[in-house]
Amino acid sequence: xxxxxxxxxxxxxxxxxxxxxxxxxxxxxxxxxxxxxxxxxxxxxxxxxxxxxxxxxxxxxxxxxxxxxxxxxxxxxxxxxxxxxxxxxxxxxxxxxxxxxxxxxxxxxxxxxxxxxxxx
Amino acid sequence: xxxxxxxxxxxxxxxxxxxxxxxxxxxxxxxxxxxxxxxxxxxxxxxxxxxxxxxxxxxxxxxxxxxxxxxxxxxxxxxxxxxxxxxxxxxxxxxxxxxxxxxxxxxxxxxxxxxxxxxx
Numbered sequence: 001x002x003x004x005x006x007x008x009x010x011x012x013x014x015x016x017x018x019x020x021x022x023x024x025x026x027x028x029x030x031x032x033x034x035x036x037x038x039x040x041x042x043x044x045x046x047x048x049x050x051x052x053x054x055x056x057x058x059x060x061x062x063x064x065x066x067x068x069x070x071x072x073x074x075x076x077x078x079x080x081x082x083x084x085x086x087x088x089x090x091x092x093x094x095x096x097x098x099x100x101x102x103x104x105x106x107x108x109x110x111x112x113x114x115x116x117x118x119x120x
Numbered sequence: 121x122x123x124x125x126x127x128x129x130x131x132x133x134x135x136x137x138x139x140x141x142x143x144x145x146x147x148x149x150x151x152x153x154x155x156x157x158x159x160x161x162x163x164x165x166x167x168x169x170x171x172x173x174x175x176x177x178x179x180x181x182x183x184x185x186x187x188x189x190x191x192x193x194x195x196x197x198x199x200x201x202x203x204x205x206x207x208x209x210x211x212x213x214x215x216x217x218x219x220x221x222x223x224x225x226x227x228x229x230x231x232x233x234x235x236x237x238x239x240x
Binding site: 002008023031050051066069077078080097 | 122123124125126127128143144145146147149151168169170171175181183186187188189190191193194195196197198200217218219
């Protein structure tokens, strides 16, 4: 009945990069896993903070006034309304925490938007 | 300005077991780290779900109708109102996600309650 979500098993099911998948729900928040490589688009989330936690690899989050580096086992909360651009040189596996319905591209939109992430 | 939270560094600062410490805030949610060993008290959180993610070691969450085992890299969301009792044979390091102000002992109270977790 109460079965833990194994991140490694879930990540093995994800084929495409930059496409978050939902693995759990906490009240009205989704816990998602995503594989990142290369540069994403600049965007912000006007209504919410967004947490990144690196499960494997390393990534950077560019801000207009600097950049943060996140290695395995490191977490960063991007404050709401702050422009940011995730990037990773080598494929990086990340847990995202944010309210259900938060679009990955925030206020930027565009063809990399995932409207309704799949549950895996 | 934007510095990642390193879980290993934060955990090294935690001396006491069963005493969650806050490491980040996501909107009105706290992201906490805690060291567990032995049995906690039966309790539930009538107002909120609660997420457990094992960073190191393994733990169990007992329910009235069974138990869940969580190893490193595994996550479980305990639904609101559901009685549960965390336990660990060997010290286990866990990330907790729940709304700020959620007491660790839920509706049970008692002398193991941490009213205002410290930020580390």
